[in-house]
Amino acid sequence: MTRARTLDVPVLARVEGEGAMHVRIRDGKVDDVRLRIYEPPRFFEGFLRGREAAEAPDITARICGICPVAYQTAACNAVEAARGVTVSDAIRAMRRLLYCGEWIESHALHIYLLHAPDFLGYPDALSMAADHRDLVQQGLRLKKTGNDVMELAGGRAIHPVNVKVGGFFRFPTPQEMARVRAILDQAADDAEATLRAVAALELPEAQMAYHFIALDPGTGEYPLEDGRVVLSGDGVREPDRFALELFDERIVELHVEHSNALHARLHGVGSYVVGPLARWALLGDRMTGRAAALAAELDVARPMLNPFASIVVRALEVVYAVEEAQRLIDEWPADPGPSDVDVPVGAGLGYGASEAPRGLLVHRYRLDDDGLIADARIVPPTSQNQAQIEDDLRTFVQDHLDLDDAELTRQCEVAIRNYDPCISCATHFLRLHVDRD
């Protein structure tokens, strides 16, 4: 007799975008796992064709309301690479500051409103807020500080308007920077309290064998707003390094029938992980100051192979981003020079990347002689993580077949949220279907 069970979640909650999960179990074996992304395709790569290169940051920012800076920055990096332009240290520092704001805002949203309820035993953040008022206040305060940093550097928090190819329309004034610098001290305390709180959570146990991919900025810093070299490895052995220009050769994107997002595979490896776990595994030794001290004190494993502990690494990155924002403002030069460099119109092929809150984001543009985009490719983090999410679910379900359908389904949803999947970005909301008898 064949024993079959099916777990189905038709609409995944607390993820960005529209998706569903389907798991089928036959004779005690998981035989089919599908993370189905049914949010309609977005066609951004098509929209970009024929547009001026200078429009790429503003058009691609619209891919996501949570991580617009990631798209804007990678687009600028790609167009500048296509035209052989490098920006000044001050422009790079301002991009990093803007990006710190996005990490703080996006990570705080995920930690407090999307993921913490899973580990504190609440169906949603609303129910959690009634019992953990101070905790939620702390999270909202952090998120708001992230927004304030984005407004400072980007002009506004959602879809910033101050970013342009070559730099910024203007740099913030010292007075504007001082105002935000003042609130970052509170954010530093909130970030440390957040890390201590999530490090003390009772998380489900799991140990995966991961292959990680992250961007090496080449500056000795923790990866964030730029990089020309991709690191690939398990976080234990010395990682492979390849130039960003080889991304198309190394990463194959496959269409799978059940998803409107492409599945990414690393040539010769298969599924892989991008995001906080990957950055921490491959470049965690670049953490500095309070973040490094807290990671040591709290004994945060590196590499971290328990996907449920991604919330801890995310909280560690918030500590780092707040401290980095403080440093960037403190070290801002009295005379930063022009806020942009000239990017002459013309042809070229350019790759640009940045580390979005959810992981590596790669843009590639081919420009024609008139500086119009002839061809565009955008590889967002969630489509890269999609195959690994399915692998995690396969392993997790196989190891927890003793759970009833309701609890197994709930824990699968938690496992998906480990990746803070941004399905809107990847498509190109989640329904779970578990099939067993």
Place this chain on the structure above:
Amino acid sequence: MSVPLVIGIGNPDRGDDAAGPLVADAVTSLRPDIDVVRLSDPLALVDLLAGRHLVIVVDAALTGRPPGTVGVLDVSDSPLPGERRGSTTSSHGLSLGDAIELARALGRLPDRLLVVVVEGDAVELGQAPQPIVLASVTEATTQVLAMVDGGIGDR
């Protein structure tokens, strides 16, 4: 006494969902003495309510009533009725009802919180609002100003 705040919620480029921002625009041009905010993410509402005397939120609604119908709901002491918890047309963040309840749980509600809903039934991205919904923007604006001037916040 604090200045009344009008918050228009919605995506101006998503058909009838533009009703909230359009009312906000109308209030801005008619009455510079009233604070006006436009939001696409209801979560941001949580930070705007505390310490206010009167806040009026304007949002499009899809409840099945005829498009263009304008309604006023007082949510000062009770949740937004008829909204299923966790339901939202946005893929990012919370629904309006959830954001209001989060603010309530955190003790951040103003003295009086009213929600003006403009009924719509077409929220396709990139579409303009239907004429009947555009017409009701004027009615909703008139009601918002009447509430501000009628001292509805005083109770």
